Amino acid sequence: MTGRIRPGDFAEISAFAAVAQARSFRAAAREVALAPSTLSHAVKALELRLGVRLLHRTTRAISLTEAGTRLLNDLAPALTALDVALDGTARSADEVVGTVRLAAPRLAIQTLVVPALRTLAEKYPRVVLDVRTVEQHADIVSDGFDLGIQLGSSISQDMVAVALTHPFVTAVVGAPAYFAGRTPPNEPRDLRRHSCIGCRSGPGASLYRWRFEKDDQEVIVDVTGPLITDDPDLMLAGALDGVGLWHGVEHLAQSYLNDGRLKRVLADWSPTYPGFFLCYAGGVPLSPPARVVIDTLKGASRPER
Numbered sequence: 001m002t003g004r005i006r007p008g009d010f011a012e013i014s015a016f017a018a019v020a021q022a023r024s025f026r027a028a029a030r031e032v033a034l035a036p037s038t039l040s041h042a043v044k045a046l047e048l049r050l051g052v053r054l055l056h057r058t059t060r061a062i063s064l065t066e067a068g069t070r071l072l073n074d075l076a077p078a079l080t081a082l083d084v085a086l087d088g089t090a091r092s093a094d095e096v097v098g099t100v101r102l103a104a105p106r107l108a109i110q111t112l113v114v115p116a117l118r119t120l121a122e123k124y125p126r127v128v129l130d131v132r133t134v135e136q137h138a139d140i141v142s143d144g145f146d147l148g149i150q151l152g153s154s155i156s157q158d159m160v161a162v163a164l165t166h167p168f169v170t171a172v173v174g175a176p177a178y179f180a181g182r183t184p185p186n187e188p189r190d191l192r193r194h195s196c197i198g199c200r201s202g203p204g205a206s207l208y209r210w211r212f213e214k215d216d217q218e219v220i221v222d223v224t225g226p227l228i229t230d231d232p233d234l235m236l237a238g239a240l241d242g243v244g245l246w247h248g249v250e251h252l253a254q255s256y257l258n259d260g261r262l263k264r265v266l267a268d269w270s271p272t273y274p275g276f277f278l279c280y281a282g283g284v285p286l287s288p289p290a291r292v293v294i295d296t297l298k299g300a301s302r303p304e305r
Contacts, residue, residue, distance in 0.1 A: 015042035016054060017079055020072045023062045097126040098289035103134040104149035107232060107249070108276050112149060112164055116300035120293065127289045135201065135230075141281050146290045152274025160282045164297060165275035171250040172210075172270075173262040177242035184265045188212040188219040195244035196223035200230040210247050212269040219269070223247075 018028035018039065025036040032039075047054050054068035064072065104113060113131060120129060132145070140148040140159065155161050172185075178195075185191050191210065199208040207228065212219045225244040229235060236253065239246035240261060246253070250270070256262040278297055280286065286294070 012042045012046040012049075013075065015039045016046055016068075017072065017075055019043060019055065019062060020064055020068060025062065095126055096124050096288045096292050098287060099128040099130055100147060100287075100289045100293045101130045101132070101145045102147045102149070102293070103132050103138040103140065103143065103145045105135045106133050107252075108149040108164075109133060111252075112276060112297060112300065116296045119300065120296045123296070124289070124292050127292060129293060140279065146287070147278060147280050147293060149276050149278055152277050155277055155279050158282055159279040161277040161279045162294065162298060163275065164278050167275050168273045169250045170247065170270045170273070171253055171257075171264055172245055172247050172266045173239055173253050173257065173264050174245045175240055175242040175261065176263060178239075178244065179263060184263075186266075188221050188266060188269055191221050191223055191245070194223075195225040197225055197235045197238050197244045197246050198223060198228035199232075199235060199247070200228060208247075211271060212266065213271040214269045 014032070015028075015034075015038075018032050019025055022028040022031060025039050029036040029039055043055060050067075052067045053065050054071060056063045056065060102113070109131060113129075117129070120127060134143075134148075137150065138145060138148050139156075140146075149164065152161070152163075172191075174184075182194070183190075185194060188210070196210070200206065201208050207222075210221045210223055212221070223245075227235075227238045227243055232248065232252075235246055235248065236256075238244060239253075240256065245265075246262075253262055253264075257264055278294060280290065280294075
């Protein structure tokens, strides 16, 4: 037999191996839950294709020819490997084994993925979470990811989305040292007289324009200041050191507001944005590893409904 294995070859080979090992069509049929006639036809088809007799058949017994013995011995390692592979797949369904590729922005990794890592590692030690930092909108399927964490405003309609956070409330904050000798802004336009920490984001790393809302009014301000960066930690560190005002998600600065290291301004102008959602392709069954990652992230975040 030469060339690639064709459709039906495995059925014929399996039939031959079962009969050869059992030395009986009836015994082999009981073992593989097929009719004896089905096994007989399969073995005959294999013999015809190989052009050699594999079994001696009598009304009382089945025995192997020399060619049949040689073929069975040659097939033994491959059949054993197949059994191991199938057993491993069956075990993995219970043990949850595999790699899950997750795309998420840095903020989501810090606030959602990191708190879930220990639980995931302890409960599912054979699940590998492959996390990639993707700040902009990712095409989950085309880019080769199993899951993605994205803002609710950027999720495609064909994706399943599971809420992981509350909606985000923005905040403008500064250190007491920054406000010493300065009049705090009372409305967004006052920011033009203040040093502000600029954020680069979006396509081409453009400079983010600060957006505010109040009583159906929308105000967008182009700020200036001594620091521009795409690093969120550096932005907040700059605010804590009195370099300038920081504009970002309120809960990231909450602990500093609580202990007085930062002071909030323009609270009545702070808009709200959709929070983070875990998303994946709809209409496609989830693998067991992907499902446990989803459940673990949901358990770690617990957003209000």
